[in-house]
Amino acid sequence: MTTGATLSIRRFDARDTDAVVALWQQAFPEYRDVTRPQRNPHLSIANKLAxxxxxxxxxxxxxxxxxxxxxxxxxxxxxxxxxxxxxSLRRHGIGTRLVAHVEQALTERGCPKLNLQILSAKDDLRAFYEALGYRADAVISLGKRLGALADPTSAA
Known part of the structure; x- marks a missing residue:
């Protein structure tokens, strides 16, 4: 990061949509996979705004x-x-600051525990979160797609 410029964290604004979609498509390759409609960044943004x-x-x-x-x-x-x-800006503390920001926002709401999920093959991400104090819970994560994104083969 260059000197002189400062990093700020703020709430998302709808005008940020294109920039966020571009960032997510860079950071999350699955958002570029049109065969996975559940990974539609525009849908993720719309759902979060709701x-x-x-x-x-x-x-x-x-x-x-x-x-x-x-x-x-x-x-x-x-x-x-x-x-x-x-x-291009990883390893400069931006992710750490974002995590601290969301932790603070949730703490202010009385949240007693914060969960997250990462793909098991992402060892670099696991190391990042572990360095911030996150640990693997002794749980199994299960999921089921609902509505229009449901897997028709899972219904018996």
Whole structure:
């Protein structure tokens, strides 16, 4: 990062959509896979804006969106999603600041525990989160797609 420019974190604004989609397509290759409609970045943004939009944050550096993070809280547990940092600016503390920002926002809401999920093959991501104090829970994560994104072969 260049000297003189400062990093700020703020709430997502709808005008950020194109920049966020571009960042996510860079950071999450599955968002470029048109055969996976559940990985539609526009749908993810629309869904977040409909549910706790105040927990959708962007990092801005030199007037450019360089990171994102989403939080969610259901009154029992919190979740962190879509942490992304521009690949040209990684290892400069942006991801760490975004994590701290969403942790603080959830703490202010009374959230007692924050969960996140990463793909098991992403050892670099696991190391990043472990360095921030996250540990693997002794749980098995299960999931089921609902509605229009449901897997028709799973119904018996």
């Amino acid at each position: 549910t706790q939009p105040e927990l959708f944050f962007v990092a801005v550096f030199d007037e450019r969106i360089v990171g994102t993070v989403m939080g969610g809280y259901d009154g029992h547990r919190g979740w962190m999603y879509s942490l992304a940092v521009d690949e």
